[in-house]
Amino acid sequence: MKSEKFDIENLPKENIFKVPENYFSELESNIHKQTIYKRSSSVPLRSWLKTKAWVAVAACTTVGILGYLTMMPTQESIGTESLSGVQNQEIVNYLIQENTNQTDIADQFDGNKSIKISDAELLDNLKVTDKDILQSIDFKNIEEEI
Amino acid sequence: MTDKQLTDSEILAKFGVSETRNFAFNQLVRNYQQKVYWHIRKMVIDHNDADDLTQETFIKAWKGLENFKGESQLFTWLYRIATNECLNYLAKKKRRFFLPINDITEELSNKLEDSDMVSGDEIQLKLQKALLTLPDKQRLVFNMKYYDEMKYEDISEITGTSVGALKASYHLAVKKIEEYLKNLPF
Numbered sequence: 206m207k208s209e210k211f212d213i214e215n216l217p218k219e220n221i222f223k224v225p226e227n228y229f230s231e232l233e234s235n236i237h238k239q240t241i242y243k244r245s246s247s248v249p250l251r252s253w254l255k256t257k258a259w260v261a262v263a264a265c266t267t268v269g270i271l272g273y274l275t276m277m278p279t280q281e282s283i284g285t286e287s288l289s290g291v292q293n294q295e296i297v298n299y300l301i302q303e304n305t306n307q308t309d310i311a312d313q314f315d316g317n318k319s320i321k322i323s324d325a326e327l328l329d330n331l332k333v334t335d336k337d338i339l340q341s342i343d344f345k346n347i348e349e350e351i
Numbered sequence: 352m353t354d355k356q357l358t359d360s361e362i363l364a365k366f367g368v369s370e371t372r373n374f375a376f377n378q379l380v381r382n383y384q385q386k387v388y389w390h391i392r393k394m395v396i397d398h399n400d401a402d403d404l405t406q407e408t409f410i411k412a413w414k415g416l417e418n419f420k421g422e423s424q425l426f427t428w429l430y431r432i433a434t435n436e437c438l439n440y441l442a443k444k445k446r447r448f449f450l451p452i453n454d455i456t457e458e459l460s461n462k463l464e465d466s467d468m469v470s471g472d473e474i475q476l477k478l479q480k481a482l483l484t485l486p487d488k489q490r491l492v493f494n495m496k497y498y499d500e501m502k503y504e505d506i507s508e509i510t511g512t513s514v515g516a517l518k519a520s521y522h523l524a525v526k527k528i529e530e531y532l533k534n535l536p537f
Binding site: 214216219222223224225228235236237239240241 | 467
């Protein structure tokens with residue numbers, strides 16, 4: 206009987222679909238990767254620990270910038286005040302060591318009223334001997350001018 | 352932890368405690384992944400689509416379980432998520448390709464010919480093809496009643512349709528399928 210043949214309630218209930226081998230164990234692990242693992246690895250970082258680290262970095266950066274802006278030396282601040290604690294002798298020694306022109310040294314002292322130094326001291330500091338002075342004088346021209 | 356299968360109420364209780372939350376969700380997946388997968392697979396036919404939708408169902412379950420009030424059973428709640436995923440997927444598929452229903456039926460029917468993913472005797476294959484001629488919601492009701500042997504009350508909880516309407520829908524589906532099969536040459 207055709208009608209009996211197609212009585213679906215009497216048909217065996219078969220699942221005709223197939224899945225790849227080990228599919229369900231892989232499915233379980235795929236679901237976990239997208240739910241539990243993702244959440245458990247991100248939760249501590251998203252919480253106070255991560256915030257605290259960022260706050261510390263931000264605070265250090267702010268202090269650093271403010272400190273630099275406050276303490277940074279300006280052109281005006283470099284002058285007599287900054288050299289006031291330095292002995293004259295130390296300045297002279299430094300200039301000699303740097304092979305600074307002797308005239309420039311003299312000009313420096315002439316132009317700087319805050320530094321008092323006698324000619325004898327200057328000659329002594331410059332280590333110029335009488336012989337050096339005599340050699341550098343053009344006697345012929347001097348006589349003509351006289 | 353033992354391998355003993357937890358009941359739904361035990362899963363919910365353990366999910367509520369942060370220390371045992373992951374364990375509880377593992378159990379939930381283990382208990383229901385096959386049922387959910389087969390429920391979806393019978394609707395979308397294609398394995399890869401069913402795989403995606405099953406994962407999506409459990410991701411949504413993970414996000415929503417915290418707010419699950421226990422007003423329905425856990426498995427009907429999961430089936431409801433899976434059902435919505437299926438119906439949305441099929442509706443989107445029809446919209447995306449502007450395909451008439453017959454073309455979708457043909458596309459799914461062709462997937463039934465894939466011997467790598469489908470096996471069974473001729474009558475079972477023809478039954479599946481007959482099912483594809485039903486509207487999606489009617490096919491859904493038929494699958495839950497015929498294959499999963501669920502109670503109408505549970506199907507009602509899942510679909511939000513009254514028990515009376517479900518009985519009528521199932522009866523109509525059976526008639527359509529038998530009529531379809533009667534006209535096929537064997």
